[in-house]
Amino acid sequence: MKIIAHRGFSGKYPENTLLAFKKAVEASSDAIELDVQLTKDGTLVLFHDDTFNRLIQTDGFLLDHTWTDLEQYQIRKRLFNRTVYAPILSLESYFNWAQDRDIMTVIELKNNLRPHEGMEEKLVSLTKKFKLEHRVIFSSFQKDSVLKLKALAPLISCAYITKLRKEEDLSWIESAQIEFIHPKFTSLWPWNIAKLKKLGVRISPWTVNHPLFMWYLLHIPNLYGIITDRPDRLKKVLQRKRKT
Ligand code: G3P
Ligand code: CA
Numbered sequence: 336m337k338i339i340a341h342r343g344f345s346g347k348y349p350e351n352t353l354l355a356f357k358k359a360v361e362a363s364s365d366a367i368e369l370d371v372q373l374t375k376d377g378t379l380v381l382f383h384d385d386t387f388n389r390l391i392q393t394d395g396f397l398l399d400h401t402w403t404d405l406e407q408y409q410i411r412k413r414l415f416n417r418t419v420y421a422p423i424l425s426l427e428s429y430f431n432w433a434q435d436r437d438i439m440t441v442i443e444l445k446n447n448l449r450p451h452e453g454m455e456e457k458l459v460s461l462t463k464k465f466k467l468e469h470r471v472i473f474s475s476f477q478k479d480s481v482l483k484l485k486a487l488a489p490l491i492s493c494a495y496i497t498k499l500r501k502e503e504d505l506s507w508i509e510s511a512q513i514e515f516i517h518p519k520f521t522s523l524w525p526w527n528i529a530k531l532k533k534l535g536v537r538i539s540p541w542t543v544n545h546p547l548f549m550w551y552l553l554h555i556p557n558l559y560g561i562i563t564d565r566p567d568r569l570k571k572v573l574q575r576k577r578k579t
Contacts, residue, residue, distance in 0.1 A: 336553065337365040337560030338569050339441060341542050342383065346564035349412040350390070351381040352421035353432060362566040366439035366472075368541075371426050371458065373451040378402035379426035379461060382410075385448050391423070398449060426458075430465040440467070441517075441539075441562070443496065444475040444484075455480060459488045474517055478507065485511055494539070499527045509534055515559060517541055520548060523555065532556045546572050 343355025344362055351369050359367055370383040375398060387395050391408040402425060409420035426442075433440055444454055462471055473484045474494035481495050494515035495508055499522035508516065516531060520540035531538055541562035543549050549572045552561055563569050 336558055336573065337439070337539070338363060338566045338573070339366040339368050339439075339539055339560040339562040340364040340566045341368050341562045341564045342370065343367055344564070344566055345412070346544065347412070347414070349410040349419055349421040351383060351424065352410050353424055353429070354419075354421040356429070356432070359566055360436065360438060363570050364438070364566040366441055366560060367433075368441040368443065368474075368562050369429065370443045370445045371454070372397055372445045373454050373457070374402045374405060375399055376401040376403075377453070377457065379454070379457055380405060381424045381426060381429060383445060385445075398451070426461060430461065430467060433470075434465050434467060439470050439472065441472045441474055441494070444473070444477070444480050446480060447476055455483045455487060459484065459491070462488070462491065472515060474515070481513060482507075482511055485513065496541075498522050499530075505530070505534055508536055515539060517562065520552060523552065528555050544568070550576070 340359030342350035344358035345355055348355040348358050356367050369381050371379050372382050374380050382397055384390055385396055387393050390410050405423050408423050410423055412419045468491050472492045472494050474496050475481050476496045481493050485493050492514045494517045495513055496517040498519045516536045517539050520543045523540055537557050537559035539560040539562055540552055543561050543563050544565050546568055549561055549569055561569055
């Protein structure tokens with residue numbers, strides 16, 4: 336069972352930054368989940384939101400800016416008594432750091448509201464350039480993106496992210512040989528767990544931060560990992576579980 340640090344150790348450090356990734360590794364994470372988008376000039380950048388106001392000190396849309404514009408900004412994390420800052424990162428810089436480390440990376444394409452033309456092709460090509468094909472899982476809420484990635488790079492694992500709506504047809508996952516599903520953990524009612532078990536895919540729910548929910552989810556079949564902002568808490572839950 337893998338500890339997957341959601342946007343790095345984002346419960347305590349600025350999300351999707353090297354600081355959060357280093358702290359995730361120190362907290363014994365097996366994998367890092369991160370969000371990628373394309374800038375106006377086609378650079379793959381680690382950033383969760385479409386707009387700037389929550390994370391950096393300006394207004395605007397990420398897609399309207401170049402990498403050179405963005406490089407000057409820091410991502411902030413507001414804690415109850417202080418704010419912590421760390422530089423915004425390109426995927427290339429992240430790969431440079433990750434390639435010599437024994438860590439998996441779950442890469443989410445953040446193309447939910449606006450299309451990012453050519454993002455899948457760029458992602459596959461950068462992953463191959465760094466020879467990280469066997470240490471990444473591509474993931475997306477967009478079925479079309481998942482299918483495109485699988486067609487471009489059949490040997491790279493893919494995950495479909497979903498809130499498991501009642502009417503959702505998941506049969507394509509089996510026929511397209513998608514290896515993973517990442518469901519919102521609050522959708523994992525017994526009937527949905529049974530549905531996923533039948534599909535035979537491996538499961539990594541998100542975003543699980545309370546130890547009681549972590550404990551409950553450890554019992555679901557085909558569990559691959561748990562995606563959490565608090566890898567430190569998940570590690571403690573796993574240690575306690577081993578003693579039972
Ligand atoms: O990996 C799934 C999860 O990260 C999706 O939600 O909004 O945190 O990117 P979000
Ligand atoms: Ca994400």
